[in-house]
Amino acid sequence: MNASIKPLALFILLICFVVAGSMISGRIWGGKSETLPEAREWVIREDMTLADFGQANALPNPVLKSIFELQTRADLQKRLSEFGTPGQISALVQKKLALAAEHASKNWIKILVKFILWFAFLVSVFVFFKTKNVGTARRKWLFFVSLLIFGVAMGSDPSPMGTVKDAIHLYGASGAVFPPRMIALTVFLLIVFAVNKYICAWGCQLGVLQDLIFRLNQHGTKKAILGNRYKPPFVIANSVRLIFLFLLTLAAFAWGIDIVEPIDPFKIYNPTAIGLAGIVFIGLILIASLFVYRPWCHFFCPFGLVGWVVEKISRVKISVDYETCIACQKCADACPSTVMAAILKQDKKTIPDCFACYACRDVCPTQSIHFSTRKRTLPPPGHFDRAQKTKGS
Numbered sequence: 590m591n592a593s594i595k596p597l598a599l600f601i602l603l604i605c606f607v608v609a610g611s612m613i614s615g616r617i618w619g620g621k622s623e624t625l626p627e628a629r630e631w632v633i634r635e636d637m638t639l640a641d642f643g644q645a646n647a648l649p650n651p652v653l654k655s656i657f658e659l660q661t662r663a664d665l666q667k668r669l670s671e672f673g674t675p676g677q678i679s680a681l682v683q684k685k686l687a688l689a690a691e692h693a694s695k696n697w698i699k700i701l702v703k704f705i706l707w708f709a710f711l712v713s714v715f716v717f718f719k720t721k722n723v724g725t726a727r728r729k730w731l732f733f734v735s736l737l738i739f740g741v742a743m744g745s746d747p748s749p750m751g752t753v754k755d756a757i758h759l760y761g762a763s764g765a766v767f768p769p770r771m772i773a774l775t776v777f778l779l780i781v782f783a784v785n786k787y788i789c790a791w792g793c794q795l796g797v798l799q800d801l802i803f804r805l806n807q808h809g810t811k812k813a814i815l816g817n818r819y820k821p822p823f824v825i826a827n828s829v830r831l832i833f834l835f836l837l838t839l840a841a842f843a844w845g846i847d848i849v850e851p852i853d854p855f856k857i858y859n860p861t862a863i864g865l866a867g868i869v870f871i872g873l874i875l876i877a878s879l880f881v882y883r884p885w886c887h888f889f890c891p892f893g894l895v896g897w898v899v900e901k902i903s904r905v906k907i908s909v910d911y912e913t914c915i916a917c918q919k920c921a922d923a924c925p926s927t928v929m930a931a932i933l934k935q936d937k938k939t940i941p942d943c944f945a946c947y948a949c950r951d952v953c954p955t956q957s958i959h960f961s962t963r964k965r966t967l968p969p970p971g972h973f974d975r976a977q978k979t980k981g982s
Contacts, residue, residue: 778895
C-alpha cells in the first residue's frame with residue numbers, strides 16, 4: 590500500500606468501526622431521550638388550587654406532588670398563590686420538570702460501571718508507565734482500548750465535556766442544578782488536580798479518538814505521512830475556546846439553547862442522534878485531527894478550558910531536570926502541540942494544555958523529563974544559548 594494512502598485507509602476503517610460498533614452497543618444498552626422539556630406558558634390564575642393548576646396544564650397528581658412537595662392528597666386543594674407569584678411558580682415547575690427529565694434520561698447502572706472502569710483504567714495506565722516508556726505502538730493500542738471501552742461500548746454519555754456543557758445549558762434554560770452532574774464534574778476535576786489532565790489524555794472517548802487519528806498519520810515521533818502537521822499558537826486556540834464558551838453560556842441564559850447539541854462530536858458514539866450539521870462538523874473535526882493535535886480539545890471543549898485552569902495546580906505533571914538536560918529540544922519537537930516548548934524554556938507566563946502523552950519523555954536522550962510531583966524550575970540563565978553554541982562549534 591502506498592505510504593501516503595495508508596493513514597487515510599486506517600482513518601476510514603477506524604471511523605467505520607466506531608460508528609458500526611456504537612450502533613450495536615446503543616441497541617444493547619437501549620436509548621433514552623436526553624432532551625429537556627421545552628419552556629412553555631403555564632396557565633396560572635390567582636383563584637386556582639393545585640388540582641386546578643394540574644388539570645389546566647395537563648400535569649398528573651404524582652407530578653404535582655413532586656413539584657410542590659405535597660404530603661397528602663388533601664394538599665391538592667391548597668391555593669396556588671401560597672407557593673409564590675405566577676413568575677415564581679412558572680420557574681419552579683420548569684425547574685422541577687427539567688430535573689425529573691434529566692434523572693429519567695440516565696442509565697445509572699451504565700454510568701456507575703463507566704466510572705469504575707475509568708478509575709481502574711487510568712490508575713493502570715499511570716502505574717504501568719510510571720517508569721517505562723510508552724512507545725508509539727503502545728500509545729496507539731491504549732488509545733484504541735480506551736475509545737473501545739469508554740466510547741464504543743459505553744456510549745457518548747457521560748463525558749468530561751458534557752459535565753460542563755450540560756450544566757451550563759440546564760441552569761441557563763431552567764435555573765436547575767443537577768447534583769449527580771456536579772459530582773461527576775468534581776470527580777473529573779479532582780483527577781486533573783491529581784494527575785495533569787489524565788482524564789482528557791487517556792479516558793475521554795473523543796479525546797483518545799482524535800489522538801489516535803493524529804498518531805495514525807505519523808512517521809516516527811513528529812513527521813506526518815500525509816500532508817503537513819500544524820501546531821496552532823496557544824493564544825489563538827485558547828482565545829477561540831474562550832469565545833466558544835462565552836457563546837455557549839450566552840445562548841443558554843438568553844435563549845435556553847444548547848449550541849453544542851446539533852454539532853456535538855461525542856455523538857460519533859451515538860450515530861443515530863447525529864443530524865446533517867453534526868455529520869459535517871464531526872467530519873471536519875476528525876479530518877482535522879490527522880493534521881492538528883486534538884482540535885476539539887484545543888479550540889472548543891468547555892471542559893478542556895476548565896481543566897486547563899485546574900491543570901495549573903496539578904500535583905503530578907511534566908517537569909525538566911536542567912542539571913542533566915542538554916538542551917537538544919527533542920522533547921519540544923516530539924510534542925504534538927506547543928506545550929513542551931513552553932515547559933522546557935519557561936519563557937512564557939502561559940503554559941498550554943498538556944495531555945500527558947509522554948512523547949517528550951520517550952525521546953529525551955538523558956532522561957531529564959519527569960512525570961511526577963517534582964516542581965517545575967526555571968532553566969539556568971543562558972542554558973539554551975550555551976547549548977546552541979556547542980552545537981555550532
